Amino acid sequence: MADGYRSVFAPGLFDGRLMIVTGGGSGIGRCIAHELASLGAHVAITGRRIERLETVRTEIEDVGGAVSCHAFDIRDEAAVVAAIAEIIAAHGPIFGLVNNAGGQYPSPAEELSVKGWDAVIRNNLTGGFIVSREAYKQSMAEHGGSIVNIIADIWGGMPTMAHSGAARAGMLNLTETTACEWARSGVRVNAVAPGWVASSGFDTYDDAMKAELRRLRDEIPLGRYGNESEVSAAVTFLLTPGAAFISGSCIRVDGAVPNHRHTWTNVPTDRSIAFDGFPLATLPECLR
Ligand SMILES: CCC/C=C/C(=O)SCCNC(=O)CCNC(=O)[C@H](O)C(C)(C)COP(=O)([O-])OP(=O)([O-])OC[C@H]1O[C@@H](n2cnc3c(N)ncnc32)[C@H](O)[C@@H]1OP(=O)([O-])[O-]
Numbered sequence: 126m127a128d129g130y131r132s133v134f135a136p137g138l139f140d141g142r143l144m145i146v147t148g149g150g151s152g153i154g155r156c157i158a159h160e161l162a163s164l165g166a167h168v169a170i171t172g173r174r175i176e177r178l179e180t181v182r183t184e185i186e187d188v189g190g191a192v193s194c195h196a197f198d199i200r201d202e203a204a205v206v207a208a209i210a211e212i213i214a215a216h217g218p219i220f221g222l223v224n225n226a227g228g229q230y231p232s233p234a235e236e237l238s239v240k241g242w243d244a245v246i247r248n249n250l251t252g253g254f255i256v257s258r259e260a261y262k263q264s265m266a267e268h269g270g271s272i273v274n275i276i277a278d279i280w281g282g283m284p285t286m287a288h289s290g291a292a293r294a295g296m297l298n299l300t301e302t303t304a305c306e307w308a309r310s311g312v313r314v315n316a317v318a319p320g321w322v323a324s325s326g327f328d329t330y331d332d333a334m335k336a337e338l339r340r341l342r343d344e345i346p347l348g349r350y351g352n353e354s355e356v357s358a359a360v361t362f363l364l365t366p367g368a369a370f371i372s373g374s375c376i377r378v379d380g381a382v383p384n385h386r387h388t389w390t391n392v393p394t395d396r397s398i399a400f401d402g403f404p405l406a407t408l409p410e411c412l413r
Pocket residue numbers: 227228229230231232238240241242244245248277278283286289290325326327329
């Protein structure tokens with residue numbers, strides 16, 4: 126038998142608990158599924174492509190974990206309603222939900238079509254909302270639970286990711302709002318915001334984007350990309366009783382990137398020209 130996932134959390138912590146991980150067929154979601162299963166959970170992994178889910182199912186079962194696969198698009202409301210009902214019928218009440226599925230494509234904002242914008246907003250905001258609502262209504266409202274939403278580093282502009290940045294910022298507020306609304310049902314809702322994490326997600330980028338990623342790596346204060354297990358550990362912590370009084374919060378897993386942003390190295394050296402092209406002298410004193 127292959128080695129299982131080595132979590133820093135106590136073995137058996139989630140024995141018999143049902144956890145859903147959307148986007149569990151690759152990258153960060155796959156890693157989270159492995160960690161939760163290694164701690165005793167039954168993990169329901171979801172995604173659009175069943176073959177990727179089946180591969181992860183085999184990996185987890187090979188090390189003795191409990192897992193099931195459920196293929197659906199998180200943006201398809203009817204499919205989500207049916208899939209959540211099917212998961213509960215087969216595996217019992219939902220204890221944890223990790224809204225990890227998502228993604229986008231890079232594009233300058235002025236070149237985004239409304240169709241492309243909508244596709245990405247639905248992938249990174251609407252989908253997570255639908256899955257959360259159904260997990261709450263169909264199960265967690267009765268007995269409590271914990272939801273973790275994977276967002277992104279939204280503490281600043283995200284050039285070429287306007288659609289995704291807007292969606293993830295919306296997801297952070299949805300996290301905060303549902304944390305309030307569902308608290309009295311014993312449901313906690315938190316977010317984890319990965320920075321640049323070397324995962325299968327990087328494979329979806331073209332060569333220009335990969336070159337940009339290599340440049341960005343040098344600007345990460347901790348000097349490297351994050352890895353999938355570092356995101357998974359933060360998610361797992363939020364699902365544990367150790368986080369019982371944490372709700373509506375966000376853990377950034379980003380090597381301190383947002384703290385570093387204001388140390389710009391590319392500020393204009395010609396101090397006679399303001400950033401917007403107006404001569405500096407025309408600006409009020411307080412803006413100089
Ligand atoms: C954010 C910070 C860091 C994050 C890192 C990560 O997330 S790593 C993880 C990274 N992992 C992932 O990102 C994985 C998940 N990502 C995805 O599945 C896609 O990015 C998706 C959300 C667009 C799929 O939405 P879908 O199933 O609805 O796809 P669809 O094919 O039907 O397209 C609908 C419309 O969108 C437009 N459009 C789409 N693609 C492009 C493009 N390349 N170029 C230009 N435009 C594009 C286009 O308008 C298209 O309509 P058209 O003109 O064809 O009639």
